[in-house]
Amino acid sequence: MSLGDIFPLVNPILTKLNIQEQDSQHNLRTNQKKSQKNGLMIKKTFAKFCSFAGQMFLFKKSVNFVWMKRLSTDTTSPILMKNNTDNWIQLAGHPEIFAPASSVTVWKRRLAKDSNEYETYLRLQNDKMHSLVPQFYQQIEYNGQYFIEIENLLKHFHDPNIMDIKLGTRTFLESEVKNQTLRTDLYNKMILIDPNAPNTEERKQKALTKLRYMQFREQQSSSAQLGFRIDAIRMSGEFPNSNLQKIQNKDQIYSVLKSFLNSHKEVSHALCQRLKEMCKLFESSIFFKTHEFIGSSLLIIYDEFGQSGIWLIDFSKTFAVPDHIQINHRSKWQLGNYEDGFLTGMDNLIKIWNEVADSILH
Ligand SMILES: Nc1ncnc2c1ncn2[C@@H]1O[C@H](COP(=O)(O)OP(=O)(O)O)[C@@H](O)[C@H]1O
Ligand SMILES: [Mg+2]
Known part of the structure; x- marks a missing residue:
């Protein structure tokens, strides 16, 4: 059974993740099921597993278990990022918004309130552009946070x-042009790139608008x-x-x-x-x-x-x-x-x- 069979390609109804009912052929769900069933036992026997030659498979499963536990408590992903480096490399973008969900898919967390990226992926399914973007599987609500599950493009490559x-x-x-909020974080980012870039006013305020920062980056x-x-x-x-x-x-x-x-x-x-x-x-x-x-x-x-x-x-x-x-x-x-x-x-x-x-x- 392919992933496409497991996840309906276009699922406009928001799926509330119910781990116990998920298909056991999907890695993520398999791990979650196992961890629910065996929970602590997996943790306790973790060291034992690792001591056996050829048990790397189980090691990987335990690591995913740790991630799922972590995700369910505070939804940060550094543990995940640390432990899934074999299949995930993030170049740019916001830190800690990606969670490799299986060997072939990733979850991307929604930052803003709206579901713009999800809706774009949905609409692209029926457009000529669909072959130019990662395959989209579903949107997931997990512990009050929203994710989209998309194809991990790295799955096609080895050490790319x-x-x-x-x-x-x-x-x-x-x-964003109309947003006049002054931001210190963007001022700090600017002086890291070019200490001479802020004007007198910005230097005094130690802050600038998002528009000013974005235009500065475009020019640089x-x-x-x-x-x-x-x-x-x-x-x-x-x-x-x-x-x-x-x-x-x-x-x-x-x-x-x-x-x-x-x-x-x-x-x-x-x-x-x-x-x-x-x-x-x-x-x-x-x-x-x-x-x-x-x-x-x-x-x-x-x-x-x-x-x-x-x-x-x-x-x-x-x-x-x-x-x-x-x-x-x-x-x-x-x-x-x-x-x-x-x-x-x-x-x-x-x-x-x-x-x-x-x-x-x-
Ligand atoms: N589907 C994907 N497959 C593999 N890598 C991806 C995928 N989507 C994003 N990435 C990695 O994550 C980085 C940031 O992704 P992006 O969607 O631009 O995040 P942001 O919204 O935070 O800017 C990319 O530079 C790339 O390295
Ligand atoms: Mg980006």
Whole structure:
């Protein structure tokens, strides 16, 4: 039985997780069932299990049990993240919102009150874009918190090279423009990137608005100029690197892409082809025509076995534009026109990627 059989693909009714009734073939549910039944016994005999050669399988199950207990008490995931590193690497984004649920799926916790990302995944099921995004399984309520369960894209790869590229010339919502709240955390983030960036007023207040910070980040990076920025990279066998805030111009992007692709000529061309296909599908999608995409990323993955793929992720800021507005994702943004520069980013990325792929000789 496949995962698709276990989880209905589109389940518009919010599923309240009832662990005892879940299908025992799904790892997560299996572990939970076992832990409910055997609870403490598993913990007590944990050391015993580990002492037997070839018992790593059981070790893994105990580790998942620890996570489920932890999740049920305070819903933070550091224990989980520590113990499931074999199948999960997070490059960018908010810390502690992902929970690898099984060897092939992850749970992503909803941050805002609305269920925007869930609704986007639902709508994308019936759109041309559905093959460009992780497979969506269900939304789950667990101890008062909401998660979406989606395909873990890393399941296709072994110790992969991964790149997160944030698309768009605009990285904030139109609604965020009006938010005048002064934030100290964003001031601190700004001075970490450039101590000279705050103006006199901001220095006095030691705080700034989200809009000011987001525009600063766009200018610092290649977002404003090229419509995309490299948010983070992970090379095979290494830790992720998200210290790329100042990669700004085409030459710098070229060098980073070249070292990411690391002489893999075939993979480079395959990924370039995928980017072009994705662009065509975006252009022909009804959903794409009618929504602004803010903060979505291309997750680009390949491994040393020649497997490669690109998906679009992160729809927490994907919103329908008002009925009377038409966007083409390439025009310059002005307040009220909802343009996001998403396709400007795709166009520029494809151009540079092509050059890099062509420059790889063997
Ligand atoms: N479906 C997925 N499969 C594998 N990795 C993922 C998946 N979704 C997200 N990630 C990882 O998590 C990171 C952050 O994801 P994202 O959805 O952008 O979170 P946030 O909403 O916090 O920005 C990505 O850079 C990637 O490394
Ligand atoms: Mg993100």
